[in-house]
Structure formats: structure tokens, C-alpha cells
Amino acid sequence: MTAPRTSSGHAVVLGASLAGVLAAAVLARRYAAVTVVDRDELPPEPQPRTGLPQARHVHQLWSSGGRAIDQILPGMTAQLFAAGAKCIGIPRQHVSLTAFGWQHRFPESQHMISCGRPLLDFLVRQRVLADERITLRAGVQAVGVTGDARRVTGALLRSVADGSTSELPADLVVDTTGRASAMRRWLAELGAGEVTEDVVDSGITYATRTFRVPDWAGDDFPGVSIHADHRDGQPGRNGQLLPIDGNRWIVTLSGTRGGEPPAGDDEFVQFAGSLRHPIIAELVAAAEPLTSVQRSRSTANRRLYYELVPDWPAGLVLLGDAVAAFNPVYGHGMVAAARSAGVLESELRLGGAPAEFARRVMRGVAAVVDEPWALATSQDICFPNCRTVSRDPRLTRFAGMRQNFADLVGATATRQPVVSAAVVEVTTLSSSADCLGSPDVVVALRDGPTHPVLDGPPFTPEERARLRRSGRAKLAAVTG
Ligand SMILES: Cc1cc2nc3c(=O)[nH]c(=O)nc-3n(C[C@H](O)[C@H](O)[C@H](O)COP(=O)(O)OP(=O)(O)OC[C@H]3O[C@@H](n4cnc5c(N)ncnc54)[C@H](O)[C@@H]3O)c2cc1C
Structure with missing residues (x-):
């Protein structure tokens, strides 16, 4: 038996969120039929839904994620912008207090796509499901897989409405059920090997509220981020205000264990x-x-090392949060989901024997999640009472050395354009952290900051004029 090279066979995707629909799009180019299963009834317009509780919170899509989505669905980000998503140049169009001080608004080298997650979820899904090879089975929960330790042959499904169960045979099963994935247990039930798990949990809680953009601000007033200082020994507390579609500001406040934001509407502004x-x-x-305040605690960094399972079964791959989920503060989940679907596409093109194909996909996905995993976890372990179960040497033996370098880079970036541009490359996952060792960055680090320390939010003169007109004289007085 060979992996599919022509349009034949049937693939099943479990989960119809970003990783799932992007996977369906690439599978439909190789398989005659693709079935996408989700336990939710999927809304006919951009709306929150039960299976995507995170959609109520800030969802920044870094430019690297936009490029990965466009590679699979050409023109998708243009469609998002046409529907009201904002393009925020980083760092020029964003006001940010980093752990090391206010960031100078140097020219942008990357950007953030900012819209409500329901809009992104809806538009991408609508575009993908228009493909006649793809069938959606909504209101159906995956409860297991069929086959044995050598080969997965399909999925076990249960109707949410009436509890009836059925088997859905497939040549390939793709698990994109996110953090809720039960694949580790299902594999154990099939007699396949143990899966190692790492968890780095700073206990971060999210609280989010949306507001109508005030008239004085207009639709191009910059977003604002206030980051914790991981060096002060206190729980990390952050805030982010982003303009999104529908003339709205979405404001997400967050705090690590001991510094959680409250659930009440009345305390929201007080916490901010x-x-x-x-x-x-x-x-x-x-x-x-x-809206009222919505909270979420499903935020721990969690990574499953499926690629290390010996004798990985043919006919099964996992993508997206089902493999690795990150503290959302860094905004890396959707980039990793889109890139893991990209891995599936490249490996489908290469083909090969089914077992080898599935192993290659899992190794490729592991490579995709490694950088965001290292970035998020090495930062999160700095906060008090972070619960860590990990054998990653970057979090144990080399943690101090890595943190000293990261602090030097972070502090210089706020006031040095070359280092700032390199940091933007890394934090948007546009380049690997290796770019911080390039000769121009090393020289800039040696020479130190070129710009003065900013004593307040660096609004432009024009933005300050708007603040003055709105009566926010105190903020307008700051000259960044
Ligand atoms: C609070 C929060 C904020 C975030 N903010 C950002 C951000 O700013 N930027 C960013 O890039 N990422 C962010 N993320 C991460 C991002 O949401 C995910 O990485 C992204 O949705 C891709 O995930 P996925 O498709 O793998 O899984 P998910 O989005 O979790 O989707 C899983 C899907 O599977 C379905 N499902 C679950 N179990 C079953 C089952 N048994 N049977 C059938 N269907 C099932 C669900 O209904 C859902 O549709 C955030 C996450 C959280 C928790």
C-alpha cells in the first residue's frame, strides 16, 4: 500500500477549527473525499461557539501565520482585511510597554492581523468547505479511533444530538481536536507506545471585554500592550488593547498564578x-x-512528543494544539497550526509508504512547534509558582544562560532599531532565534541603545492631539 499520490481514498479530519480546516484544504488536493467532523454545530456567521472558547479573547495572527495560511488558501488574508481585520505594523503601529521599558516605534518589519477570532474562524471555514470534495459532519464527537497499533483505519463517532455511535473508515485520520485531544489515551487503548508530555503552567488566566471604539479615537488609533516584568519576582500581569473588525476594541487582561484578573465587570478597569x-x-x-467579562484558564504550555513514539501507526497524524499548545500571551498557536497544515501538504506531495509518511508528518510538526514552545516556556518559567514537568534541557540546565542573553536582547531592542527588528522577526516567528546571532545584531548589542529611554507611551503628535481633544490631557502630555 502506498500513501495517496492521486485523487483516491478518504481522509477524516477530527475538529473543524483552524488546524482542521487548513488540513482539509490540503487533503482535498490528494484525496477523493475528505470528511471534517466537529462536535459543535458550526454557526452560519461569525459567532462564538462552545468548542472554541478562546475565540472570546484577543487573537492576534502574526504575519508569518498569515503567510502560512495564504500559502494554503491564496488571498485569504486579503479576504480577512476586506472583512474588517486590521493590519498593525510592528512595532510602528503599536504602543508597547515591554518588560524593559517603552518600545520605540521604529519602522515596521512585520505585522499583526487583528480581528475577532469568530470572523477568522468563519471566513477560513467557509472558504474551505466550498470545496465539493469536503463534507462537514457537525454535531458529531470523535470518541476513538479504529484499527490497531500498526495502522489506524478510521474514527469512532458519537452524535451529540442522540448519542448514537458509528464507525467512519478512513485511509488517513487527522486529529485537530486541540487541547481537548484524547489521542494519547486512544493510542494506549490500541496498544501503541506511550506518549511523553511536557507541561509548563504559569497559571495564566485571561479576562476579556470588548468596547465600541470611541469617536475621538477613529479607526486607526494604535493598539496598546502592557507586559509583565518577569524579573520582579511578582506574578506576571499583562494587558492588551487591539482594534478589531466591527469598530471594536478587544481588551484582554491576564495574570499568572497569584495575579489573576477578576471575573467581574466592575473590577475590569480597576485591574487594567x-x-x-x-x-x-x-x-x-x-x-x-x-460584552461582559469572559474568563479562560486553558492556557498552559503543553507539548506531546508523538514523534518519539516508536513504530508510529500508519494512517494517523495530529496537527495544531493537539500536539502542542502555548501560553496564548505570545500569540503563536495559529502560526503553528497553519504551519503544521503546511507540513502535511509538503509530505503529501512527497508521498511514500503510509507508515513512513505519517512518521515524517509527526517529525515535521514537532519541528514547527519547537520554536514557539522554547520561546513561551523559557519566559514562563521565570514567573513565581510556575508548574513545570519537562525534560527539555533548555528549561533546566541552560535556562539561566539563555535568560541573561534574552534580557540583554530585550532591553536593547526597545531603543535600538537593528536589535528591535531582529526581535520582531523572532517574536512573530518570521525567523528562528538564530537571527539574534547575526553579525549586525551582535555589533548592535555590543554598541548598545541608540535612542533615549521613553518616559511614557510613545504616541505620535497626531495621536496626542486626538487624546487632547478627547479630554485625556494627562496621556497627551507624554512625549514619546
Ligand atoms: C485564551 C486563548 C487565547 C489565544 N490567543 C491566541 C492568539 O492571540 N494568537 C494565536 O495565534 N493563537 C492564540 N490562541 C491559540 C489558538 O486559539 C489555537 O492555536 C488555534 O485555534 C489552533 O488550534 P486548533 O485548530 O489546533 O484547535 P482548536 O482551535 O482548539 O479547535 C479544536 C476543534 O476541535 C473540536 N473538537 C474538540 N474535541 C472534539 C471531538 N472529540 N470531536 C469532534 N470535534 C472536537 C472543537 O469544537 C474545535 O472546533 C489562543 C488560545 C487561547 C486558549
């Missing part, structure tokens, strides 16, 4: 005011809230 700078509280104080 207690961050390292109160600007977010001041910006939204008089804005009209459109």
Missing part, C-alpha cells in the same frame, strides 16, 4: 489600572462596553 502603566484603563474608562 493596576498594570505597570494604567494607559489601557484610561483609554477604556469612558468607552461603551459591548
